[in-house]
Amino acid sequence: MSKDYYIIPIFVPHLGCPHDCVFCNQKRITGKSTDMTKEKADNIISEHLKTIPKMDRQLEIAFYGGSFTAISYDSQRELLDVAYKYKKKGIVNRIRLSTRPDYIDERELLLLKEYGVDIIELGVQSLDEEVLFHSGRGHGSEAVYSASKLIKEYGFGLGLQMMIGLPGDNREKSLFTAKEIVKMDPICVRIYPTLVIVDTYLEKMYLGDKYKPLSLEEAVDISTDLLMIFTYSNIDVIRIGLQPTDNITLGKDVIAGPFHPAFRQLVESNIYKIILEEYFNQENLYDIDELIFEVNKKDISNLAGQNSNNINYLKEKYKIKKITIYGKDISNKNLFIKSSDFYDKINKMEFIQKYLISNKLI
Secondary structure, eight states: OOOEEEEEEEEOTTTTOOOOOTTOOHHHHHSOOSOOOHHHHHHHHHHHHHHSOSSSEEEEEEEESSOGGGSOHHHHHHHHHHHHHHHHTTSOOEEEEEEOGGGOOHHHHHHHHHTTOOEEEEEEEOSOHHHHHHTTOSSOHHHHHHHHHHHHHTTOEEEEEEEESOTTOOHHHHHHHHHHHHHHOOSEEEEEEOOEETTSHHHHHHHTTSOOOOOHHHHHHHHHHHHHHHHHTTOEEEEESOOOOSSSSBTTTEEESSOOTTHHHHHHHHHHHHHHHHHHHHHTOOSEEEEEEEEEGGGHHHHHOGGGHHHHHHHHHHTEEEEEEEEESSOTTEEEEEOSSOEEEEEHHHHHHHHHHHTTOO
């Protein structure tokens, strides 16, 4: 039986961060504004544990928000000691934190190793020097390469986070960043389209017509290419798009940008659309009474598309009268297609590879 995975998030909002990046307002993004203490952290963990089943589980404590390794060593020790206490008792399995690449050095990594940290995620955002400068990151790309190398040398799992649509960014620069990330061989990646959040410098730029955010369609198209690049490279993409909250939504704290509460599904569905369109053209499928798809249960909605957009598109373009999707306990790397006179397996990776090669992305 597979074990369910649970993450206990502890937000350390903007604490210790030495820079104000143009896009950042940690209070708005995390919904947290007060400092984190060891007592608060311990209470958060104990309260979460009450709601999580005790059997067949994997547990992780994750320190999010701000720049963890930029806070004082004493504060780091206090918070890490709380998490490590649960790990030493076997109650949790892993400890994760996110931080800035310019606040990683050997002394810091020795401290994190002492307290049982397993995964360090770096806010890369971009590896283009112009984008980093215009985004107010306060460091260049070399800080990312250096920190990533050190993290791996010290035996930590490396996670890298990138953003698309930052000031000075474009599709080519985002693709460059993704390809460089692949070379650094992280175990996981996050992709965030840039949103204009209230009370940020980016809001002033936007209102002054000095910044134009990506449209939703542009963000989905770029993220589609990025997800296929990382998938092909066997890198786990653990998030695409900012987590929706009561305030992180258009009309509240998000005043502009490609926000969608199910952004990842739009991207996953677009990949299915690309794969199926290529397959239909390759096999010359046209004017068929009924097609049946069998996919992993979790991929039913991704294949269908939001509001059945993919299904409707295929039916109209290829004159398919009826399309039915069944969820099965099968690998998410394949899907099966059948009609009254044929049955075939579609290997998603083969079509992803073909797409990446034809578009000169690998």
